Amino acid sequence: MRYLPLTDADRREMLARIGAKSMDDLFADVPEAARLKSLVDLPRHKGELEVERIMGAMAARNMTASSVPFFVGAGAYKHHVPSSVDHIIQRSEFLTSYTPYQPEIAQGTLQYLFEFQTQVALLTGMEVANASLYDGSTGTAEAVLMASRITRRNRAVLSGTLHPHYAAVVETVCAAAGMEIVTLPARPLSREDFATLVDDKTACVVVQNPDVFGSVRDLSPIADIVHGKGALMIAAFTEVVSLGAVTPPGHMGADIVVGEGQSIGVGLNFGGPYVGLFAAKQQYLRQMPGRLCGETVDADGRRGYVLTLSTREQHIRREKATSNICTNSGLMSLAFTIHMSLLGERGFTRLAALNHEAACALASRLEKVPGVELVTPHFFNEFTLRLPRPAHEVVHALAGKGVLGGVPGARLWPGEKAVENLLVVAATEVNTETDRVKYEAALTEVLS
Amino acid sequence: MSETRFTEQHEWVRIENGVATVGITRYAAEQLGDVVYVELPAIGKKVEAEKEAAVVESVKAASEVYAPLSGEVVATNDALSADPAKVNADPEGEGWFMKIRLVNPGDAQKLMTRDAYDAFVKGL
Amino acid sequence: MMNREGRATTPGNAARPDAFQTHSGHRALVQEEPLIFELGRPGKIGVDLPEPKGTQSRLGNTARRGFIGLPDLSEPEVVRHYVRLSQKNFSIDTGMFPLGSCTMKHNPRLNEKMARLPGFADIHPLQPQETVPGAFEVMDELARWLKVLTGMPAVAMSPKAGAHGELCGLMAIKAAIEARGEKRTRILVPESAHGTNPATAALIGFTVDSIPATPRGRVDLAAMKAKLGPDVAAVMVTNPNTCGLFENEVREIADAIHGVGGYFYCDGANYNAIVGRVRPGDLGIDAMHINLHKTFSTPHGGGGPGAGPVVFSDALAPFVPLPYVVSEAGGHRLVEHASEDPAAKPFGRMVAFHGQMGMFTRALTYMFSHGADGLRQVAEDAVLNANYILASLKDVYNAPFAASGPCMHEALFDDTAFEGVTTLDIAKALIDEGFHPMTVYFPLVVHGAMLVEPTETESKETLDVFIASMRGLAEDARAGKVERFKGAPFLAPRARLDETAAARKPVLRWEPPKRAEAAE
Incomplete structure (x- = not known):
């Protein structure tokens, strides 16, 4: 077997050194009844070529984003990632290293984490950022728990324009942690009355900008209301590219900012x-x-980096830790950092401008299609259309014509009649004018 | 003027006019290593004997500091937030944590004397 | 004609000063590298994007004002920066990484190639289900392998890492208890457990009750039984445990917890020691997370991403969280909402979308490559390598549990054999020897613990060099060569770092120099 270096001669010699007669001796602590005598009922090992054939056949059954006019967003976005990003993250020293607990031989990882933290703080307009969490949705649950610790209050109000998966994760995890979670109904442009929704037991309000319908708005008035009640405002986002064009949450009064960084460097990866x-x-x-x-500095006075303030973490505080998190998303934060470094100030703001223009160009076409209404007047690279019939039927018909047209209301909020005809459409720099023309034609045809 | 008394959780306490000054012992400070952070209670907080009143952290460890005796916190050593190293440099002096107005100052008699504490540490 | 180009081609005997300083600050292959923020200059760019057309904005009153503060660099500068940083990292590909409990084994590049097939990497989690049948096939096939290997009937695929899997497992247990109309508040956790176990239990409101270990490094069954009662929700046991030992009374633990109506959660961090040889389903376990980044070799990537699917017994199977794939006559279907599968009682949702697909493809590739025979050999060779190290070092390092028989996939030592040289010193000296240190000061039940996990992908030749180095260090320690340890590492890109200063005055981001600020 190509991955196993021991030879049978090695194994015999090693058993002799150990003083064991056979491998079975080494598994002597396993109860007799639980020792498998034969192989489990699964296929035997295979060479690279055979494995590639099997995996390749499964991959070939999927319709890829690059192969069709593609406008699906709602939490994950198709962007172009420069070639050098994937090249560098596959370098052995990054790919096959561990959490940098031995800083003398992990300065590579530590320095990019420091750069990553700086980038995230700058983009969000906040003072400090951590070295990443699993994703935006789990991060939102962590943010709500953190707000509860800070305020010593136990209730959270989630805007109905927060991505429903994010809301579901918060409901699942934070309710289990003993919090009361109030999730408002999903409606585009809804004017949620936080002045009455927030009481003196409320730890935080979670809002999203751009929200799940694509709308952008000034969060400052909400921050003022929330702060007036002694609660915190958590601002979430799913499209980090928006921060190149939209005022960052940190400049609109957010206390905690949490979001998904997938758009920069990472790729779709089916979630x-x-x-x-x-x-x-x-x-x-x-x-x-x-x-x-x-x-910090090393013993010779040279600048270096370490993981720090780890008394907050599970491996020291155990049941008193701020979170049970152990892993972060190291390699993905590296991809983010490299892509962001390639973009720089000019590239990132230009990328954002191109995304906004792509969405404006698409909206201008689609809002003219008979029966279609643009619901969200202000948006970044994603907007919501109201269709004359259930959007999931339309999406299905569009897919049949080779256009992936967006995320229908029923996919995000199954059974919610009020949003059934809504279609959330994303546009990015990867879309061409031809893609948009095809989409307009296909939608016109499907709706006629 | 009163003699210093000690707990098995390695706090020291010195009482003047019914107010106890509390800190952690030299032994505790040495065991923890370089102190990097101290979390102190709010002034006015009611603390109960043998219940958590503060937290002291080194790079690799965090420990609760228990109130040796019950009472109300009347002062905390804010200098520690800027310079937590004082806990290592002078644990039983400048490195004090808090002052507690005691409910029953007489309870201090139940705590260990310095000799008793030294013997206790020796036995660990 | 005489040739005047003759040069010395032997090293000669010029003096080689110890503290040799270069003019550049670089040292041959080890390049000093500033932060990316110190390298940027206005006017450069690392991507060529088209000029925006200047379309009328639809951002309303939210358009960003002012600069973000990101540095501008060209592509070659960015590439060189991150390649230089990479050269300051130790990795599995460059040397043995015997980090106990972390399972740093070889990461096959085939797995990377398969994960990057556009059919897996370039599909969106919310595109119409009928356009991604192959993706559901991968999820279902991986689930099948996990179920067959563990002998468990159900699996939750979405957890993003081991600790997230623990949370998933405990939430299913909580849901099952509530479904019975009961309230149970206490969870028993051995002292030797990973920190994530008590942290997870406490996160969702359980009280953590610690169980002591026996002198043989196992759960003290009598002490555990004494703590059982109708308020106990579960026991969380790592098996093989964090001392590298198999809990030989695992069936008795299962019977005891089941006897009071509680559940048996197993931390599967060390499943790699028994894969293909022992099925957790045969041990009475109700839930166990599997770190795909350990047992099934998805790369650790400098601290993630991981993936932590959780296998469940019949008792907990109905509570598996959303979303999940079901196999039907017409193919696979993804259930994303409780209304789509009335028979099930999912406890909720752990994460947006469907889990770590990029890790699923890698792990499945690894499984196909190894097969049932290769996976069994993985467990055997991992255990053999660890016992070989234990047998080769236990005469010079104190091995607290060596007397109680063989270890599993990792060997535990401590520093009690030495005076003046600690576990930390040995770890740092090992860096100079060209190895990544072992796990130190864990598990907490052994003072000065050194936990060595070689994994099955190290050759005997490498193990022999490691053993020789460890024996040499033990000899140095005994001979009182303290200076060899206290300043170590001497040969790494950095000497020991001041963690106290880092924690006392945290500097967590780059700030522009004050002068530049004043000039603005």
């Missing part, structure tokens, strides 16, 4: 692995979940 971005005001630093990388 994971992604990278959770997490930033907060400096005063809440000690309540932050996840790993933090800090600058």
